[in-house]
Amino acid sequence: MLKKMMILAAAGSVLGAFSASAADFYGTLQKIKESGTIVLGHRESSVPFAYVGPDQKPIGYSMDLCMKVVEAVKAELKLDTLNVKYVPVTPQTRIPLIANGNINLECGSTTNNLTRQQQVDFAHTTFITGTKLLVKKASGIKEVEDLKGKSIALAQGTTNERAIKETIAKLGIADVKILNVKDHAEGFLALETDRVDAYSTDHILLFGLISKAKSPADYAVTGRFLSFDPYALMLSRDDSAFRLVVNKTLAGLFRSGEIEPLYTKWFMSPIPGGSALNVPMDETLKTNFMVQAFPE
Amino acid sequence: MGAFDFGAITRALPYLWDGMQLSLLLTGLSAAGSIVLGTILALMRLSGIKPLQWIGATWVNFFRSLPLLLVIFWFYFLVPLIAQRQVDAFQSALVGFVLFEAAYYCEIMRSGIQSISRGQAWAGYALGLRYSQTMRFIVLPQAFRNMLPVLLTQTIILFQDTSLVFVVGLADFMTSAVTVAQRDGRLMELYIFAAAVYFLMCYGASLYVKFLQKKMHQ
């Protein structure tokens, strides 16, 4: 019975494909066109990629990139108006929400890795970072080895959680207490209130957390890189038409150099609700933008 | 953390008010939906028809053995997958709450219906009313009236339960308070404020229920 239904469904979709004219869209683009709404998932405390600003609206580097994509989608679908709906996501909810189709595009600080590509798809790389530690300067912690007998907060569902746990296991660092937190803001608060000795996530986000701290001078980002984390906007799997619109937008920004003022805005200047991160664009990221500046 | 900073609360009031409106809306819609569904389940449990009784009883026992948090997670991820389209967090939560709370309202309505003497139903049948009419015009209105205080008390609990949507990031009062608390690093102020607001609302409502109960017993 099930088999029959599947054959019918397959036949139906083949017929559908034939009858559809070239101008028709499918997948995410079709859904956006029908509803007149694009749903953006955003993080709430990934400074400066996507976070809740002083007026409670999501802002950040990834949000700006997503808004460029929204413009491109609007043009692609020839729509007069395109509503944007914002859905807050956490490291634990972002992948299920993309996979079940509840959000069209995730604008945050998500590492593109091959395991995740089994469930979701990613656009071009927009930032490159890796796992480091955030500590209070007074604690004297310099490297992951110094965590022996100390405690660290980790955000569940992040690549950093795994990187730290694996490093601890591999190096046999004894007696490290781990506190599970929901997101970066919670992790930073745990450090600020002396609940833990360290918090770990991607180094750029750690600078973001410091920039919003009450006393930034007390904190330091320390240690070597414990993982390689290329960030990308996340979207639904098996939807190359939508991914193309996103990638076209990004390649355009990389090619025209428009990405540079955007970078300066979020990483070199004071940001809403905090001070400047002052992290200049490094060679790897420059090369990344160059390599992904595909011609039209 | 320094001294208690009232400014942290007053600055966030408009945002928190938005959250409270969502909490109240979710409570109202969930209560309405689950009272209707709960009444249907109660009628099934009292119907004397074995399969219906079984469905009603299983529903109630199943949902009452689960934590609400688990139900919220299920529906948050499951509803969009089944519906094959985007379902916003509010709708998912609403579905979850209605199905879950119906199990509790069902038991209230069941004892409410049982509290109406059988003679009343027989009188209805004797007058030539059908089962549905007897229930609609005679039994249910009385059961509902008798159970009103208990139904309201359960709704106060439901209002408290809506705070759990925090785990899926739906911007209710609780989530808004936590967002502000973490953003501004003002945990103490915001959490105590949230506790005070919930307490005043729930305690106030429970006083009203007591007043209602007294009035009914007169």
Add this chain to the structure above:
Amino acid sequence: MKYNWNWGILFEEPYFGWLVSGIEWTLIVSAIAWIIAFSLGSLVGVARTVNSMPVRAVATAYVELFRNIPLLVQMFIWFYVVPELVPDGLGRWMKRDMPFPEATSAILCLGTYTASRVAEQVRAGIESIPRGQTAAGLAMGLTLAQVYRYLLVPVGYRIIVPPLTSEFLTIFKNSSLALTIGVGEVLMQARQIENYTFQGFEAFTAATLIYVVVTLIVVFAMDRIEKRARIPGYGVQRGQ
């Protein structure tokens, strides 16, 4: 949507081990919290029935305070706010050196919250005993304390076995809220399995089954105890 079913994942390591440790934490947290809820709840419940006005007022205030604030808010207050309100040294100890700070906070929170509900059951149990029995006890020369000790409390408990069972199950279900402050109980482990494997259906189904099975076992066991404890002629409506 495509979904690749893989039920076997639940029995693979480390995921199976995670679930087992989740069950352990859920049971530990529920059991210790229940001990607190039962003892504190009994005290408060008895206090609500005594003649002394100030004692009654304090007990009533306790019950109203704890049952009119959502459990989640209480959880956050125990974990985040209490350590900031107490003297610095103690606060630091609560955050750092107290054994299992997350679980301990969760246990205190669940215990004190459920105590307010247990207190109401205990009070209802005691109040359902006819006043004549107290009078009879006093007439026989027992002191009021002895009347409570030998008559009201033991009889009251036997009457309220069914509602106390459902309160225990409530604590068991409510222990899932401990995940919000980082306790690795069943639901947290299910979510973690989902994070690592993306097999959310299997993980949540496992959690669901665990809750249903434990509930069934408790209900079955308490049913037998209730039959033994029942006093002919007494009864309190289940749940209310």
